[in-house]
Amino acid sequence: QVQLVESGGGxxxxxxxxxxxxxxxxxxxxxxxxxxxRQAPGKEREFVTGVTWNGxxxxxxxxxxxxxxxxxxxxxxxxxxxxxxxxxxxxxAYYCAADTGRMSRVRKWSxxxxxxxxxxxxTVSS
Numbered sequence: 001q002v003q004l005v006e007s008g009g010g011x012x013x014x015x016x017x018x019x020x021x022x023x024x025x026x027x028x029x030x031x032x033x034x035x036x037x038r039q040a041p042g043k044e045r046e047f048v049t050g051v052t053w054n055g056x057x058x059x060x061x062x063x064x065x066x067x068x069x070x071x072x073x074x075x076x077x078x079x080x081x082x083x084x085x086x087x088x089x090x091x092x093a094y095y096c097a098a099d100t101g102r103m104s105r106v107r108k109w110s111x112x113x114x115x116x117x118x119x120x121x122x123t124v125s126s
Contacts, residue, residue, distance in 0.1 A: 002026045002098045002115040009094060009120030012086055016124070020081040023118055029077035030054070033099040033106065035113055036070060036081045038092035038122075048082065048094070050106035059106035061081030064090075085125045095118040 002009035008020040009015045021036070034052035049070040058070055069082040079096060107113075 001094070002100075004098060004115055004117035005121040006096050006117040007051055007124065009062060009122045011123045011125065014086060014088055015097050016081070016086050016123055017084045017120060018086065020094055020096075020120060020122070022079045022081075024077045024079070024098065025086070027100070029072075030074040031089065031102070033044070034072055034079040035097045035099060035106065035108075036079075036108075037058050037072050037097060037113075038090075038094045039119075040092040043092075045095070045110050047108040047110070050099070050108070051079065052104065052106055052121060053102050057105050059108065061108075072125065083122070086122075088124045088126045093121050095119045 003025045006022045032060050033052045036048040037045050039045040051058045068086045072079045096117045098115040100111045
């Protein structure tokens, strides 16, 4: 079992920055990949970024490349999402998720992730 708790969401103006955090507990953190997904009202949940269990691979959605950065700290059982140059279309609930499959690449399908946090809201005003 893995428990995930996100924090760091809020209201920010377009062009601003936010850093989301996700702390994990339960199963040893270094044994599973982590991803960030988001879901806007009326839209499907979409992949934002992910990092493999050993940090060997990272991937980003095209819409956030160059603006968002994922980082994991295995010593603290945490994963972070640094978001810069935020746009109104980044407004969504953001979720961290754990993928216990020890893959060498990041999986983008939400169904690959067995555990989810409760989400944190990010709102970007224009």
